[in-house]
Amino acid sequence: MRKTLALVCALLVSGAGGVAAAADDIPRTPSGKPDFTGRYDIRSLTPFERRPERGEELVLSPEEAAEVEANQRQRVLDGDAASAPDRPPPEKGAFIDRQSYNYAWFDPGHTMFRIDGKYRTSILTNPPNGRMPPLTEEAQKNRGALPRFIWMNDDGTAWWLESGDTPFDSPETMVLGVRCIYQPGASIPIRTISYNNLKTLVQTDDYLMIHIEWMHWTRVVRIDAEHSPAAYQSYSGDSIGRWEGDTLVVETANFRREAAPQMFHGRTSAGVPRGAMKVTERFSPIDGKSLLYQFEVEDEEHTAPFGGEMPWPKTDQYNYEYACHEGNYSMLGQLRGARQLEKEWIAAGKPVKAESE
Template sequence: MTYFFKLLGFLVLALPAVAEDYAAPRMPWGDPDLQGVWTHAYLTALERQALFPSLTISEDQARNVERMGADLLANIDKLPEGDLVKGDVGGYNSVWMDPGKKMLRIDGKARTSLIIEPENGRLPYTAEGGKKSREVYMKARARNNPEQLMLGDRCMVGFGSTGGPPMLGVLYNNNYQFVQTPGYVMILVEMNHSVRTIRLKGERLPADIKPWLGDSVGHWEGDTLVVETTQFHPQKLFRAAIAHRFMSTTDTKVVERFTRTGAAAIHYEYTVEDASIYSQPWSAETVFRPSEGPIYEYACHEGNYSLPGILGGQREKERIEKSEG
């Protein structure tokens, strides 16, 4: 876990500039073609860290961040000194991880956060919203019972906001398959094989139906797919992963915009609105690029077989802390 916390402070993203004369390919019925297997694994946090004074940094600084990310990942595979059994033998090695290797670049400039509005790159919580976020996070970290754990830990949904919306990168499994048919866009999320079905020009579901990933209805504005999602499930309101942590409620509205900007790029921008926890809407952007391979079946600790270990480990940690005073 040391890697996660070290990396959080030094992560950024890498996007190609938009080709103004690019003409997106078309589906047989005329809609822009977004199909394929895509990824958005980059070295960046959702929010801008305090050591970055602005949205962009120099190319030299960007390369330093990328080298630091590679070094931190490589250190995971080093054997601990002394007896191996005294080391952290239960954690993942780097073969399981794919947090990204490059910073995001838009118009050739390295970005220091996904958030572009507010300008400070930070989530605009109200005082009450920030308090609620901290309380929910600390409650989940206590690991007092299965129901208190975050749903990603229980393998019911993907970690953090990988399934979205908005869809954000996590430590691994940052791949998505886009499939289009007349009237629908489907997005298969690699982690926990979640599926988003976006109805084009469709009616909203009844208000009492709240799917895990919300109710998504989309339409085309020129070559841009615009998707509005509401009616989030009441048990999927806190999203935490390696490089993002934020709240939503059943009243949150997310508007996403997908634009094919090149043969190997889909620009992805989103805005989150919820006056009950945020003082203003906040917006962020990234890019999907082609994945290096297909999506394979996802597996987790099915049946929650690891929960006794998670809960027992926390109790042991508490006993040790108590004995040490």
């Protein structure tokens, strides 16, 4: 019967920006709704924001995309090259700046994504230039008033003793990223990141669970429900969903405002939600092997809304347990290093701001 209907109907329009899927290709729940249950690998070299010189160009040529992908392959080869065994050690007493991991630890993908068969210049599509809208004047003032330690100024000294800041007093004064508690850019709106890009979806008639690989964060969307009271807040907000045809529309509010400057030294990823704002996401089936993810953000700190879209291809790979918090030896090293820098600062007779000042 389904095959007969499929021949008659031919295509079922998903309502997701012109994306269509054959009806018999879409996994469905017993109630007939698309079933998004599965694991998705959203790695992509397509950037979140468009390069300024591209203007309002939405697509890349196949040749341009091939060049980006070739450059990435070379970057991986260069990053995996062995370090010179005869390189000299750092100068004794010199400050060693924080350097990144070897490239083997990164996994941003090796291809750019396509929508309707065309490579995209960015995930962001609104504004039309694919760039984040400017901050409001008030938001700019708020960012400028952030404590120095929020912006980190690693000069190899215990500068906080002079300024009165407390960046390394205890684990609780360190930012959420360092504490391995929450990764905003990976969670909502969902975007590609440097590694751990798998998402696991589990769906019933009443709920959609979105498990975020990076930092082991889980979002639960209540379908056909009302928002919880505003006092109920979370780093990733309170999500409710509704069906519009075969598209699941998810609206999220009630974000914890105080979490924003605590994300990653105040330099939050572009598009990370905070405070009194609203995020609308759309999950639409493309076929039985992928879905289209779209988002729109209404943010009081920006002068205009912004949004974008990207495909989510299914994968047979499993999420990697992100046991960062349990094995957070780096944070212990930072706290121990801060105590050493404080000893050196005091021994040098440098000024120390009293707690009462």
